Amino acid sequence: MTPLDGGMDRRDLAADLYFRSREGQKLSERDYDAKVLPRKLKELVAKYDIRMREDEVIPLDLAMARRAFEAGRELLLDLGCYCIDTESTMAFGADEVDAALAAATTRHTYGIGESAVECVGRELEDPRRPLIKGGPNGCPITEQGFIPIMTSIAKEEVDGLHTGSLQSVLGVPVRAYTPIEVLACKKEAIWAREAVAAAGKPGLSILGIMSGASSEAQDAGHFEGGLRPEDPHLIVFLNELKFDYDLLKKLLHDKYIGCPIDANIGGPLHGGYAGGPETAAVVGIAEALLGITVCDPGDWSWYPQSLFTGATTSRESLWMTGMMLAAFRASGHLPILDVYMGPQAGPMTEMICWETAAEGIANTVCGASSIYGPCGARMIKTDHNTGMESRMLIEVTRAAAGMSLAEANDLLKRIVPKYDEAIKAQAAPVGVPFQECYDVDAIEPFAEYVELWEAQKAELRTVGFDVG
Amino acid sequence: MLEQVKQAVIEGDDAAAALGAQAALDEGSDPAAVLDALSEAIRDIGDRFQRGEAFLPEMMLAADAMKAGVAVVQPALASADAGQTTKGRVVIGTIQHDIHDIGKNIVATFLEMSGYEVHDLGRDVSPKLFVEKAAEVGADMVAVSVLLTSTMAAVPDVIEELHGAGLRERCRFIVGGAAVTQTWADEIGADGTAEDAASAAILCKELLS
Numbered sequence: 001m002t003p004l005d006g007g008m009d010r011r012d013l014a015a016d017l018y019f020r021s022r023e024g025q026k027l028s029e030r031d032y033d034a035k036v037l038p039r040k041l042k043e044l045v046a047k048y049d050i051r052m053r054e055d056e057v058i059p060l061d062l063a064m065a066r067r068a069f070e071a072g073r074e075l076l077l078d079l080g081c082y083c084i085d086t087e088s089t090m091a092f093g094a095d096e097v098d099a100a101l102a103a104a105t106t107r108h109t110y111g112i113g114e115s116a117v118e119c120v121g122r123e124l125e126d127p128r129r130p131l132i133k134g135g136p137n138g139c140p141i142t143e144q145g146f147i148p149i150m151t152s153i154a155k156e157e158v159d160g161l162h163t164g165s166l167q168s169v170l171g172v173p174v175r176a177y178t179p180i181e182v183l184a185c186k187k188e189a190i191w192a193r194e195a196v197a198a199a200g201k202p203g204l205s206i207l208g209i210m211s212g213a214s215s216e217a218q219d220a221g222h223f224e225g226g227l228r229p230e231d232p233h234l235i236v237f238l239n240e241l242k243f244d245y246d247l248l249k250k251l252l253h254d255k256y257i258g259c260p261i262d263a264n265i266g267g268p269l270h271g272g273y274a275g276g277p278e279t280a281a282v283v284g285i286a287e288a289l290l291g292i293t294v295c296d297p298g299d300w301s302w303y304p305q306s307l308f309t310g311a312t313t314s315r316e317s318l319w320m321t322g323m324m325l326a327a328f329r330a331s332g333h334l335p336i337l338d339v340y341m342g343p344q345a346g347p348m349t350e351m352i353c354w355e356t357a358a359e360g361i362a363n364t365v366c367g368a369s370s371i372y373g374p375c376g377a378r379m380i381k382t383d384h385n386t387g388m389e390s391r392m393l394i395e396v397t398r399a400a401a402g403m404s405l406a407e408a409n410d411l412l413k414r415i416v417p418k419y420d421e422a423i424k425a426q427a428a429p430v431g432v433p434f435q436e437c438y439d440v441d442a443i444e445p446f447a448e449y450v451e452l453w454e455a456q457k458a459e460l461r462t463v464g465f466d467v468g
Numbered sequence: 469m470l471e472q473v474k475q476a477v478i479e480g481d482d483a484a485a486a487l488g489a490q491a492a493l494d495e496g497s498d499p500a501a502v503l504d505a506l507s508e509a510i511r512d513i514g515d516r517f518q519r520g521e522a523f524l525p526e527m528m529l530a531a532d533a534m535k536a537g538v539a540v541v542q543p544a545l546a547s548a549d550a551g552q553t554t555k556g557r558v559v560i561g562t563i564q565h566d567i568h569d570i571g572k573n574i575v576a577t578f579l580e581m582s583g584y585e586v587h588d589l590g591r592d593v594s595p596k597l598f599v600e601k602a603a604e605v606g607a608d609m610v611a612v613s614v615l616l617t618s619t620m621a622a623v624p625d626v627i628e629e630l631h632g633a634g635l636r637e638r639c640r641f642i643v644g645g646a647a648v649t650q651t652w653a654d655e656i657g658a659d660g661t662a663e664d665a666a667s668a669a670i671l672c673k674e675l676l677s
Contacts, residue, residue, distance in 0.1 A: 033524075034524075035529070037525075084567075175621035177564075213565050238567065271517075271520065273570075274523075276523065307524070378646075379646075380647070
């Protein structure tokens with residue numbers, strides 16, 4: 001029993017979770033990470049017979065996808081999630097998870113005016129392309145580079161913008177939990193708004209705030225002149241199936257604001273606590289169900305990377321992302337599910353073109369609602385983001401929309417080998433920063449980058465993918 | 469029996485590793501040979517991780533099993549004057565206000581597997597706490613992990629606190645994480661940085677040899 005049992009305003013759900021976490025089953029975090037979660041995942045993968053097959057880059061067996069959904073649901077019902085502040089697990093009932101999924105948002109309008117776009121829960125093999133929300137996805141951006149980079153992305157046919165993390169503000173390095181952190185978050189919002197205005201799209205949806213570590217600073221980016229009430233707030237869970245009180249604070253606050261929520265996780269992480277691609281897919285499905293149950297979000301998004309490659313484009317990551325999406329779609333569930341895309345290679349390299357093509361195709365046919373990025377150079381190199389990567393992804397997803405799973409899988413078997421060995425060796429070229437592949441004043445790509453992409457499109461045609 | 473000890477470590481079974489190590493000693497095995505078996509097993513799991521065939525939980529459990537085995541062997545080694553079982557003491561943690569600890573956990577596990585005595589302070593660790601712990605355990609090295617750029621600013625404070633406590637001369641300092649570059653590590657006066665956990669273990673060996 002918690003003080004909120006017997007009648008609760010849904011906006012108070014985070015407070016309810018707080019009370020429940022205090023009554024949860026005590027368990028050390030190390031035992032949870034290294035023993036309890038991995039063992040349960042192995043049991044479920046065996047019970048539901050979930051296996052990554054040699055001939056599949058994306059899952060083709062929809063019966064297996066439906067079993068994966070059941071495995072993820074069982075994981076959440078049996079194990080629940082873990083609160084790092086109380087060092088306890090808390091379970092969820094089938095009734096609350098199923099009711100939340102049934103009521104989950106399946107379409108939502110982002111942006112306003114001429115930039116308003118409708119985001120939907122796409123089906124497998126859906127003829128509509130996913131929305132592309134371009135941007136650095138939180139990776140480091142210099143103060144000087146921020147507006148030009150964001151403008152370069154907003155100038156493309158993107159459906160929204162995802163901001164990056166300012167490294168400094170007014171020349172002062174951003175420092176967490178200080179007034180400078182709040183100032184950076186305010187400036188991030190203002191400058192992002194300036195960027196979309198400069199691109200002639202003042203109503204474009206903006207997702208942030210990324211320059212602050214504390215929930216208070218992140219929420220500080222939403223104000224008149226900064227991010228709008230229609231712009232989503234990020235609620236970020238921890239790997240795997242974990243949360244802390246800072247998340248609950250932000251969730252409670254955001255619910256009362258009434259803004260859309262983008263609940264997400266920097267995972268599942270192949271090679272980490274989630275284990276291999278099959279177990280990682282199962283925990284990823286449970287995480288999406290957790291987000292939907294707890295946040296009642298506008299969106300749920302994964303950043304499904306690999307510990308071994310630092311990228312989302314490895315063969316294992318493509319398969320597990322495809323399985324997570326297919327699990328929901330093949331089971332008849334159409335919540336808004338998004339994917340963060342982080343190639344290992346950086347701007348103005350051939351390899352990022354191959355990686356963008358592969359993940360763009362995979363996520364499109366498997367039913368992603370939106371794709372964030374692509375954000376190259378493993379999302380760690382400063383200013384390694386440009387509008388050109390968004391252009392590539394838009395063209396790829398447009399060409400892939402409506403493709404069958406089998407057709408896409410055949411294509412992916414020809415594309416992934418173009419970069420897979422380099423990814424495994426962590427040898428992808430990091431490319432160049434924005435300032436070295438764009439005319440910074442005109443905010444236009446250098447001809448060299450445009451020509452590189454055109455040449456790569458010709459290469460893609462030789463393997464059977466006509467990008468147009 | 470030594471094969472059973474190795475298998476127990478590979479399977480991450482700490483109880484079996486301790487029992488196996490004790491049984492091997494009881495059978496008359498050389499304590500150094502038991503230690504070698506434990507080390508061989510941990511190298512095996514580390515190599516499998518490097519190849520993408522084993523995952524973080526297996527490594528963490530294997531490290532626990534190795535420590536359980538070493539704890540059994542250590543008194544016998546000491547009595548046999550067979551040398552030290554630890555290569556050095558390392559205090560590790562994720563910097564203040566940063567709650568991302570997977571990278572730090574991998575490095576800590578690799579260091580344990582490489583024979584270092586690791587004192588893991590967890591996440592969101594203040595500069596002062598790093599230094600207090602280093603003084604308490606007589607650390608040879610402090611290792612700081614940082615993911616978020618906004619939390620990087622607190623890292624130089626750890627070095628400053630080490631200087632303030634008079635520990636900087638004897639205590640090496642390394643820093644790592646997604647946001648860290650060699651240039652920045654040099655600028656703040658760190659002794660080194662590494663791109664991944666295996667490289668961090670090599671760096672430790674170089675700095676503490």
